[in-house]
Amino acid sequence: METSVLGMKPPVILLGGLANTTSVARSLGRAGIRLFVVAPESSPVLRSRYIHQRLPIAKGQESVDYYHHLLVESQQLPQGAVVFPCSDCAIDFVARFKASLQQRYVFDIQDPQHQLDLLDKQKTIDLARQAGCQAPGYWPVASLEDVQRLLGQLRYPVLIKPIHSHVFQSRFNKKLFLIENEEQLLEQAQRVLGASIEFMLCEFVPGPDTLLSSYYVYRDQQGRVLFEFTKRVIRRAPPNFGAGAYHITEWLPQTAEAGRQFFQAMAFTGLGNIEFKTDPRDGQLKVIECNARFTGAQELVTRSGVDMPNLIYNFLVFGTHPEQQSFRDNMTLWIPLDDFDSFRELHALGKLTLWSWIRSVLRPHVFCYLSVRDPKPFLFDVWAQLTKRIRGKLKA
Structure with a gap:
């Protein structure tokens, strides 16, 4: 080179x-x-x-x-x-x-087929079941007739979940659609089919966002682990089906074990992340989604003591394989404006008081973009977010 x-x-x-x-x-x-x-x-x-x-x-x-x-x-x-x-x-x-x-x-040493499989949300559920992991039920959809055949059989709410999230998000600016009844199902299914976007109907795992947890791992070609990391979610925006707005680090043995089971069954290599939700109906961890890349909570991972980018870089370039990296528990990543949006929705539903929300955020945090040594990304993001919200209010 x-x-x-x-x-x-x-x-x-x-x-x-x-x-x-x-x-x-x-x-x-x-x-x-x-x-x-x-x-x-x-x-x-x-x-x-x-x-x-x-x-x-x-x-x-x-x-x-x-x-x-x-x-x-x-x-x-x-x-x-x-x-x-x-x-x-x-x-x-x-x-x-x-x-x-x-x-x-x-x-990276990831198998390209594994990368494509984890981009496919339906394939991910199939892989989870093959690995012996629990996953939500789903119904494949190729046409409106497939949806109509399911009418009267579904328990609401259900999810219209895209096969490829990035395609869906670029079109609808959402990760998925939460469906409350048959009328809504037919309307939104026609909308997605009209955009020629593949999707499935997926069981909704009930319960608050605090039941979400994630496992990160890097596995080499021999299955040795470069690092492991777990965290859980406090709130998402919007609640139940948005992006994480408040995360906290914590070593979660059950989440780690379920994650290991999934990736070992695949003979996965490279960087992997898997998210679970504990189903309150049976207490089982259910696979929600997987990523073969750095995630939006990466700054929290790094600040807690696992510098994934440099660990992976040094492994790929120099072949270094350090001992398992430990990380600090109870560190939080907070996205203030998104979390305030989440609070407003939860407050309107009577699930979170103002004082409880204030108490939950009165602590030191990690922020996605804030850095004294590198301030411009943070200032740019704040300006962009405020401008977007002001424009939204003016249009309303």
């Missing part, structure tokens, strides 16, 4: 992502690694002081097309660079083009 000849650490190319990419960039940047970031022009990470070269994806431009142009067609990015996909779209691209690109770039 040309970077090795120069006696330098190979640079890193980060593809896509938002808060996770910013956290990864800071971890690697502090280690003196040159960073080339390909992300939407509105992404806070492009304002980071640690970026060597910014390659913004223009609004309306397809991310995959730009990745293909940069890495396949023009080959203008440095040979020998380590490529980290930080979004589902980027994972899909890497999985499909890894074979033709790995002579020029360094990739």
Whole structure:
């Protein structure tokens, strides 16, 4: 690799992502690694002081097309660079083009088929069941007739859950649809089918968001573990089916054991993350989703003591395999505006008082973008969030 000849650490190319990419960039940047970031022009990470070269994806431009142009067609990015996909779209691209690109770039040791399988939410449930893990029930849907045949058989609420979340989110700006009755089911099913987006109907696991927990692991080709990490959720926005707004670190043996069972059954290699929800009806952990990438809570992972980006980078480049990394329990990641939105909804339902919410957040926190040494991503994100909310109120 040309970077090795120069006696330098190979640079890193980060593809896509938002808060996770910013956290990864800071971890690697502090280690003196040159960073080339390909992300939407509105992404806070492009304002980071640690970026060597910014390659913004223009609004309306397809991310995959730009990745293909940069890495396949023009080959203008440095040979020998380590490529980290930080979004589902980027994972899909890497999985499909890894074979033709790995002579020029360094990739994680993940099996491309595993990456594609974990992007597929229906396939993920099938894999969970094959591994002996519990998972929600689901009903495949290919047409409106499939939905109509299920009328009268479903217990509401149910979920319209996309097969590929990133495709659904780019169209509807939501992770899924929560369906309360047959009329709503037919209306939303027609809407999704009309957009030619694949989905399934999925059982809704009841209970509050505090029943959610996650397991992170890195497994090498021999099944040895580079690190393990667990956390749980305090609140999401919107409650029950949004993104995490308040997370807390905690070693959760049952979550870790269920995660190990899942990834071992797959013979999975590389970075994996799996989320569970404890079903209050039977006390079992049910698989909710999986990711083969850094997640939005990455800054919490790093600050708690597991510097995943550097551990993975050093393993891929230098073959280092340190002892299992420990982490600090009871650290929290808080996204204030999103969590306030969550509070408002829970308060309206009589599930959370103002004083209880205030008490829950009166403590030191980790924030996705806040950094004294690298302030611009935080300032950009605050401005973008406030502007978005003001515009929303003006339109209302």
